[in-house]
Amino acid sequence: MPKYPSLSAIQEALLAGTTTCRALVEHYLEQIDRSSALNAYVETWPAEALDRAEALDARLKASGPAALGSLFGAVVSLKDNICYAGHQVTAAAKILEGFTSLYSATAVERLLAQDVIFIGRTNCDQFGMGSSNENSVYGPVRNALDPERVPGGSSGGAAVALQTDTCLVSVGSDTGGSVRQPAGFCGLWGFKPTYGRISRHGLLAYGSSFDQIGFLAHNPTDIARFLAVTAGPDAYDSTAGATGSGSETAAFDPKKIRIGYYPDVLSSEGLDAGVRAVLETYLEQLRQAGHDLRALPLPSINGKDVFDYIIPTYYVLTTAEASSNLARYDGIRYGYRAPAARNLQETYLLSRTEGFSDEVKRRILLGTFVLSSGYHEAYYRKAQQVRRLIQQQTLADLSGCDVLLMPVAPSTAWRFGEKSEDPVAMYLADVFTVQANLAGVPALALPAGRHPENGLPVGVQLIGGLWDDEKLLEIGSRL
Numbered sequence: 285m286p287k288y289p290s291l292s293a294i295q296e297a298l299l300a301g302t303t304t305c306r307a308l309v310e311h312y313l314e315q316i317d318r319s320s321a322l323n324a325y326v327e328t329w330p331a332e333a334l335d336r337a338e339a340l341d342a343r344l345k346a347s348g349p350a351a352l353g354s355l356f357g358a359v360v361s362l363k364d365n366i367c368y369a370g371h372q373v374t375a376a377a378k379i380l381e382g383f384t385s386l387y388s389a390t391a392v393e394r395l396l397a398q399d400v401i402f403i404g405r406t407n408c409d410q411f412g413m414g415s416s417n418e419n420s421v422y423g424p425v426r427n428a429l430d431p432e433r434v435p436g437g438s439s440g441g442a443a444v445a446l447q448t449d450t451c452l453v454s455v456g457s458d459t460g461g462s463v464r465q466p467a468g469f470c471g472l473w474g475f476k477p478t479y480g481r482i483s484r485h486g487l488l489a490y491g492s493s494f495d496q497i498g499f500l501a502h503n504p505t506d507i508a509r510f511l512a513v514t515a516g517p518d519a520y521d522s523t524a525g526a527t528g529s530g531s532e533t534a535a536f537d538p539k540k541i542r543i544g545y546y547p548d549v550l551s552s553e554g555l556d557a558g559v560r561a562v563l564e565t566y567l568e569q570l571r572q573a574g575h576d577l578r579a580l581p582l583p584s585i586n587g588k589d590v591f592d593y594i595i596p597t598y599y600v601l602t603t604a605e606a607s608s609n610l611a612r613y614d615g616i617r618y619g620y621r622a623p624a625a626r627n628l629q630e631t632y633l634l635s636r637t638e639g640f641s642d643e644v645k646r647r648i649l650l651g652t653f654v655l656s657s658g659y660h661e662a663y664y665r666k667a668q669q670v671r672r673l674i675q676q677q678t679l680a681d682l683s684g685c686d687v688l689l690m691p692v693a694p695s696t697a698w699r700f701g702e703k704s705e706d707p708v709a710m711y712l713a714d715v716f717t718v719q720a721n722l723a724g725v726p727a728l729a730l731p732a733g734r735h736p737e738n739g740l741p742v743g744v745q746l747i748g749g750l751w752d753d754e755k756l757l758e759i760g761s762r763l
Contacts, residue, residue: 287449333401355399356399367388375488378639414643442500467729468744473503473760482514504761556696562733693713725747
């Protein structure tokens with residue numbers, strides 16, 4: 285259990301004088317030391333965090349809470365693919381070894397303006413590519429509940445940082461479930477906003493039309509407070525705040541929330557029996573509480589279940605975008621350069637060969653293939669068309685419901701190495717989370733219970749309508 289379960293509890297303690305920002309930071313640094321074997325952090329900033337804490341304490345004492353930002357007292361971790369001026373950012377890849385960012389992400393600047401304290405950067409799968417946090421140049425992250433199991437990915441370090449009470453909130457990124465799946469595996473809350481709700485400026489790009497900065501926390505109220513600070517238009521990101529303000533929570537009946545779900549998903553062969561049992565119990569609890577549960581037919585495309593198309597569509601599009609986005613890492617301008625290269629061609633070849641992991645290279649090659657002459661129409665363009673159909677069907681299902689309810693993952697956290705040799709099996713772990721990214725809608729993972737056999741957390745996922753981020757978080761807190 286965390287020492288302080290929420291930002292409200294921390295701020296109450298600070299105002300009552302029962303703790304200080306410095307004492308908070310010292311507590312979290314002690315927790316980082318205790319849990320170092322789990323490898324959640326790749327770097328911490330103790331001196332900087334303590335200095336910032338002391339400055340906040342001095343301002344609070346001199347001028348009171350009115351002189352501080354709305355998030356004062358929040359100690360926060362930052363995923364290692366989000367830029368923070370004057371600090372290293374490597375996306376857990378050798379290709380960016382030793383690289384220091386010259387600027388801060390817009391989300392980071394907005395959080396700093398509200399007086400958060402960043403304590404360190406967390407481990408992740410390279411460039412956000414992975415579902416287990418085994419694909420990092422810094423080594424794997426271990427689940428605090430069972431160190432022989434994965435924490436989920438790609439924001440696995442962010443999740444374990446919360447698990448072990450080393451920060452109040454973790455800032456991560458979600459391309460196809462990279463915040464929600466670790467939250468589900470670690471018994472936490474994880475939120476991906478509507479695409480464009482939070483600026484992507486300063487988030488190292490993997491799949492630009494999918495990537496979103498998100499948050500992991502112990503409760504939805506803290507997530508809502510962080511969203512309120514970071515959301516909105518940004519001159520550096522033309523997709524940010526492009527449609528809808530999301531400033532008002534859409535109306536819903538808190539005593540009778542309309543919840544859509546797919547019975548065919550719950551009965552599918554690929555869903556672990558224990559996960560199914562937890563979800564069925566959760567649904568029954570919602571029904572008994574008086575909520576309006578609506579069984580929906582599974583959307584179809586050309587007579588086939590939409591879930592037959594979701595993973596292929598997602599990986600065709602994200603690998604295509606990755607092959608373009610990662611072309612900038614060439615060993616010439618910044619980051620790692622192969623020392624043995626004898627000419628320009630070898631510099632490119634060796635730097636990228638040595639700098640990227642096998643998984644990153646696999647996705648670059650797949651993306652280059654689907655964009656190549658003769659295959660662009662057959663794969664990339666077709667995937668774009670299917671993506672539009674998936675979005676239309678998702679929004680159609682949401683038109684009669686307040687939220688859709690889904691599993692977070694087909695199973696609980698697996699043991700290290702179980703899926704490492706089978707990329708397709710690893711990709712299928714994202715089957716329930718990528719729908720929200722394809723549709724661009726917000727999604728929230730929350731704890732639903734424990735697996736009846738292995739005792740590990742099982743997460744449930746709520747999917748909301750476009751720009752209904754606040755409504756989704758409010759529904760999550762009600763449920």
